[in-house]
Amino acid sequence: DVKVTQSSRYLVKRTGEKVFLECVQDMDHENMFWYRQDPGLGLRLIYFSYDVKMKEKGDIPEGYSVSREKKERFSLILESASTNQTSMYLCASSLEREYGELFFGEGSRLTVL
Protein backbone atom coordinates (compact mmCIF):
# COMPACT_ATOMS: atom_id res chain seq x y z
CA ASP A 1 0.00 0.00 0.00
CA VAL A 2 1.03 3.56 -0.64
CA LYS A 3 2.12 5.30 2.50
CA VAL A 4 2.30 9.04 2.92
CA THR A 5 3.75 10.02 6.26
CA GLN A 6 3.55 13.46 7.80
CA SER A 7 6.11 14.00 10.52
CA SER A 8 3.87 15.68 13.09
CA ARG A 9 0.18 15.13 13.80
CA TYR A 10 -0.08 18.10 16.15
CA LEU A 11 2.09 21.19 16.51
CA VAL A 12 1.77 24.32 18.61
CA LYS A 13 3.94 27.26 17.61
CA ARG A 14 4.20 30.92 18.48
CA THR A 15 3.68 33.84 16.15
CA GLY A 16 6.84 34.60 14.22
CA GLU A 17 8.38 31.15 14.57
CA LYS A 18 9.65 29.28 11.55
CA VAL A 19 7.71 26.06 11.04
CA PHE A 20 8.64 23.00 9.03
CA LEU A 21 6.08 20.39 8.03
CA GLU A 22 7.62 17.27 6.57
CA CYS A 23 6.01 14.74 4.26
CA VAL A 24 7.48 11.49 2.94
CA GLN A 25 5.95 9.03 0.47
CA ASP A 26 7.24 5.55 -0.23
CA MET A 27 5.81 4.78 -3.68
CA ASP A 28 8.11 6.72 -5.99
CA HIS A 29 5.36 9.16 -6.93
CA GLU A 30 6.34 12.06 -9.14
CA ASN A 31 3.75 14.52 -7.86
CA MET A 32 3.44 15.83 -4.33
CA PHE A 33 1.03 18.39 -2.92
CA TRP A 34 0.36 20.47 0.15
CA TYR A 35 -3.25 21.37 0.90
CA ARG A 36 -4.72 23.38 3.70
CA GLN A 37 -8.08 22.28 5.14
CA ASP A 38 -10.34 24.68 7.03
CA PRO A 39 -13.97 24.16 8.10
CA GLY A 40 -16.37 25.50 5.51
CA LEU A 41 -13.58 26.14 3.02
CA GLY A 42 -12.67 22.60 2.02
CA LEU A 43 -9.17 21.86 0.74
CA ARG A 44 -7.14 24.61 -0.84
CA LEU A 45 -3.90 23.95 -2.68
CA ILE A 46 -0.84 25.74 -1.31
CA TYR A 47 1.98 24.34 -3.45
CA PHE A 48 2.69 21.30 -5.53
CA SER A 49 5.73 19.68 -7.08
CA TYR A 50 5.90 17.41 -10.13
CA ASP A 51 9.60 16.62 -9.92
CA VAL A 52 12.61 17.01 -7.69
CA LYS A 53 13.49 20.66 -7.17
CA MET A 54 10.41 21.69 -9.17
CA LYS A 55 7.58 23.55 -7.50
CA GLU A 56 4.47 25.39 -8.55
CA LYS A 57 2.26 27.77 -6.62
CA GLY A 58 -1.25 26.69 -5.88
CA ASP A 59 -4.21 28.85 -4.97
CA ILE A 60 -2.97 30.19 -1.62
CA PRO A 61 0.88 30.27 -1.60
CA GLU A 62 1.29 33.53 0.33
CA GLY A 63 3.18 33.03 3.58
CA TYR A 64 4.43 29.58 2.58
CA SER A 65 7.37 28.07 0.77
CA VAL A 66 8.29 24.48 -0.09
CA SER A 67 11.32 22.33 -0.65
CA ARG A 68 11.75 19.11 -2.61
CA GLU A 69 15.37 18.01 -2.55
CA LYS A 70 14.54 14.32 -2.89
CA LYS A 71 11.73 12.64 -4.78
CA GLU A 72 10.17 11.09 -1.70
CA ARG A 73 10.19 14.17 0.52
CA PHE A 74 8.20 17.39 0.24
CA SER A 75 8.47 20.00 2.96
CA LEU A 76 6.18 22.93 3.69
CA ILE A 77 7.80 25.93 5.37
CA LEU A 78 6.15 28.78 7.20
CA GLU A 79 8.88 31.40 7.37
CA SER A 80 7.14 33.45 10.07
CA ALA A 81 4.04 31.77 11.42
CA SER A 82 0.93 33.86 11.96
CA THR A 83 -2.31 33.08 13.76
CA ASN A 84 -4.24 32.92 10.48
CA GLN A 85 -2.10 29.93 9.51
CA THR A 86 -3.68 27.85 12.25
CA SER A 87 -5.13 25.00 10.25
CA MET A 88 -4.98 21.36 9.22
CA TYR A 89 -2.30 20.71 6.61
CA LEU A 90 -2.61 17.72 4.31
CA CYS A 91 0.16 16.28 2.20
CA ALA A 92 -0.64 14.09 -0.80
CA SER A 93 1.18 12.34 -3.62
CA SER A 94 0.22 10.89 -6.99
CA LEU A 95 1.65 9.21 -10.04
CA GLU A 96 2.34 11.28 -13.12
CA ARG A 97 0.44 8.93 -15.32
CA GLU A 98 -3.06 7.52 -15.18
CA TYR A 99 -5.80 9.50 -13.63
CA GLY A 100 -3.75 10.95 -10.84
CA GLU A 101 -5.40 9.52 -7.74
CA LEU A 102 -4.17 11.38 -4.69
CA PHE A 103 -2.89 9.46 -1.67
CA PHE A 104 -3.05 11.49 1.50
CA GLY A 105 -1.17 11.60 4.76
CA GLU A 106 -3.00 11.76 8.08
CA GLY A 107 -2.61 15.51 8.33
CA SER A 108 -0.75 17.93 10.58
CA ARG A 109 -2.85 20.15 12.81
CA LEU A 110 -0.96 23.37 13.41
CA THR A 111 -1.94 25.88 16.07
CA VAL A 112 -0.19 29.25 16.05
CA LEU A 113 -0.54 31.22 19.27
Added chain:
Amino acid sequence: AQTVTQSQPEMSVQEAETVTLSCTYDTSESDYYLFWYKQPPSRQMILVIRQEAYKQQNATENRFSVNFQKAAKSFSLKISDSQLGDAAMYFCAYRSGDTLAGSYQLTFGKGTKLSVIP
Protein backbone atom coordinates in the same frame (compact mmCIF):
# COMPACT_ATOMS: atom_id res chain seq x y z
CA ALA B 1 -10.35 28.22 -13.34
CA GLN B 2 -12.43 25.23 -12.48
CA THR B 3 -14.77 25.36 -9.50
CA VAL B 4 -16.45 22.57 -7.58
CA THR B 5 -19.61 23.19 -5.58
CA GLN B 6 -21.11 20.98 -2.91
CA SER B 7 -24.36 22.61 -1.87
CA GLN B 8 -25.07 20.41 1.17
CA PRO B 9 -22.77 21.22 4.10
CA GLU B 10 -24.35 18.47 6.20
CA MET B 11 -26.58 15.47 5.59
CA SER B 12 -27.85 12.56 7.61
CA VAL B 13 -29.14 9.11 6.74
CA GLN B 14 -30.64 6.23 8.62
CA GLU B 15 -28.55 3.10 8.76
CA ALA B 16 -29.37 0.76 5.84
CA GLU B 17 -31.00 3.59 3.86
CA THR B 18 -29.76 5.32 0.72
CA VAL B 19 -28.38 8.84 0.53
CA THR B 20 -27.25 11.02 -2.37
CA LEU B 21 -24.61 13.74 -2.07
CA SER B 22 -24.63 16.47 -4.68
CA CYS B 23 -21.74 18.01 -6.58
CA THR B 24 -21.63 20.41 -9.50
CA TYR B 25 -18.60 21.76 -11.26
CA ASP B 26 -17.73 24.41 -13.76
CA THR B 27 -15.25 23.82 -16.57
CA SER B 28 -14.70 24.61 -20.21
CA GLU B 29 -12.71 21.43 -20.78
CA SER B 30 -14.08 18.28 -22.36
CA ASP B 31 -11.53 15.87 -20.92
CA TYR B 32 -11.30 15.59 -17.15
CA TYR B 33 -11.67 13.32 -14.14
CA LEU B 34 -14.02 13.54 -11.20
CA PHE B 35 -13.54 12.00 -7.79
CA TRP B 36 -15.28 11.47 -4.49
CA TYR B 37 -13.02 11.31 -1.46
CA LYS B 38 -13.99 10.26 2.06
CA GLN B 39 -12.40 11.64 5.23
CA PRO B 40 -13.48 9.74 8.37
CA PRO B 41 -13.11 11.58 11.68
CA SER B 42 -9.43 11.92 12.61
CA ARG B 43 -8.38 9.62 9.79
CA GLN B 44 -6.78 10.16 6.43
CA MET B 45 -8.66 10.90 3.28
CA ILE B 46 -9.22 8.04 0.87
CA LEU B 47 -10.60 7.72 -2.63
CA VAL B 48 -14.15 6.38 -2.84
CA ILE B 49 -14.82 6.45 -6.55
CA ARG B 50 -13.69 8.13 -9.75
CA GLN B 51 -15.23 8.91 -13.12
CA GLU B 52 -13.56 9.67 -16.43
CA ALA B 53 -15.48 12.32 -18.35
CA TYR B 54 -15.14 10.44 -21.65
CA LYS B 55 -16.97 7.44 -20.21
CA GLN B 56 -20.74 7.57 -20.44
CA GLN B 57 -21.25 4.71 -18.02
CA ASN B 58 -21.59 5.74 -14.41
CA ALA B 59 -18.89 4.37 -12.10
CA THR B 60 -19.82 1.91 -9.37
CA GLU B 61 -17.82 0.58 -6.42
CA ASN B 62 -19.83 -1.83 -4.28
CA ARG B 63 -22.38 0.29 -2.37
CA PHE B 64 -21.12 3.52 -3.91
CA SER B 65 -22.23 4.76 -7.31
CA VAL B 66 -22.29 8.06 -9.14
CA ASN B 67 -24.75 9.83 -11.37
CA PHE B 68 -22.59 11.67 -13.89
CA GLN B 69 -24.45 14.19 -16.02
CA LYS B 70 -21.81 15.76 -18.25
CA ALA B 71 -24.06 18.30 -19.96
CA ALA B 72 -25.41 19.48 -16.63
CA LYS B 73 -21.92 19.33 -15.05
CA SER B 74 -23.29 17.31 -12.19
CA PHE B 75 -21.60 14.45 -10.33
CA SER B 76 -23.61 13.07 -7.42
CA LEU B 77 -22.63 10.21 -5.13
CA LYS B 78 -25.15 7.62 -4.04
CA ILE B 79 -24.47 5.48 -1.00
CA SER B 80 -26.72 2.45 -0.71
CA ASP B 81 -27.34 0.40 2.44
CA SER B 82 -25.62 3.06 4.55
CA GLN B 83 -23.41 1.79 7.36
CA LEU B 84 -22.12 3.47 10.51
CA GLY B 85 -18.63 3.45 9.00
CA ASP B 86 -19.84 5.66 6.17
CA ALA B 87 -20.04 8.63 8.55
CA ALA B 88 -17.40 11.07 7.31
CA MET B 89 -16.71 14.23 5.36
CA TYR B 90 -17.12 13.64 1.65
CA PHE B 91 -15.31 15.79 -0.87
CA CYS B 92 -15.98 16.04 -4.55
CA ALA B 93 -12.92 16.84 -6.67
CA TYR B 94 -12.05 17.72 -10.25
CA ARG B 95 -8.85 17.13 -12.22
CA SER B 96 -8.07 18.36 -15.68
CA GLY B 97 -7.42 15.81 -18.39
CA ASP B 98 -4.54 17.90 -19.69
CA THR B 99 -1.48 15.68 -19.53
CA LEU B 100 1.11 18.41 -19.43
CA ALA B 101 3.51 18.07 -16.56
CA GLY B 102 2.35 19.90 -13.51
CA SER B 103 -1.33 19.63 -14.29
CA TYR B 104 -2.27 16.88 -11.88
CA GLN B 105 -3.60 18.98 -9.05
CA LEU B 106 -7.16 18.45 -7.90
CA THR B 107 -9.72 21.13 -7.15
CA PHE B 108 -11.94 20.22 -4.22
CA GLY B 109 -15.39 21.24 -3.11
CA LYS B 110 -16.04 22.42 0.43
CA GLY B 111 -17.28 19.05 1.57
CA THR B 112 -20.44 17.44 2.92
CA LYS B 113 -20.51 16.03 6.42
CA LEU B 114 -22.51 12.81 6.44
CA SER B 115 -23.95 11.44 9.66
CA VAL B 116 -25.36 7.93 9.87
CA ILE B 117 -28.13 7.41 12.40
CA PRO B 118 -28.32 3.94 13.99
